[in-house]
Every structure is written in C-alpha cells, then in structure tokens.
Amino acid sequence: MTAAGRLTGPLPQPFRHPPHRPPAAPAPPPRAAPSPRSAMCQPAAELCLHCEREPASHYLGLCAACASSAGILRCYTRHRHWTPAWEAHLRRLTERARRRLPLFPEPGEP
DSSP: OOTTSOOOSOOOOOOOOOOOOOOOOOOOOOOOOOOHHHHHHSOSSOBOTTTSSSBOOSTTSOOHHHHTOHHHHHHHOOOTTOOHHHHHHHHHHHHHHHTTOOSSOOTTOO
16 A cells, blocks of 8 residues: 555456356156156146136136236246246145145155
C-alpha cells in the first residue's frame, strides 16, 4: 500500500463462472420386467387428475370442466424440467395421500 491508502500493482480479475456444460447422460439401463411399482404410476381409469370424478378429455389429463379453468390449467401445464420420472413421483405421492399413508416412508417401509 502506498501512503494514500491505494493499492499498487495489477487489479484483481473479476470471478467468471466456467461456461455451462450439460451433464453427460448416463447410459440407459437394460430393460427389465415391469415392476409392481410401475403399475402404480399409470392412472387406473384415466380420470381427471384434478377432480378425479370425470373422465380425462384434455391432453394434460384433465376433464373438460377443469381444463376450462385457467388456474387449474396452469397448475397442470408441463414445464421444462417436468420429466416422466417427476410425473411418476407425483402420482406415487398422490396415491399414498389417497390411502392416508405417510408421504415419505421411513427407510425399510414399502
């Protein structure tokens, strides 16, 4: 430091994040026989995902009445990060809630 309190020498460079690179996709596992858990991921009678009373007639799995409501439609619109695995996870949680089971079981429970 100099007497005036100023730094001497080169200025520090600002931190720059490395360029974004998407993670490498893992190789898909070999196909196995369907598990009993995968059956729970499929809707049983293709009922509306929201009211669960009317048959689904909309491409998002909603009945005509629920699909006509902008607020309900916004809740079920698929987003960029909405994957089939996430959809299956939400359906499993919905089924557990319907049966009044804990949503996140302790290790070792089904």
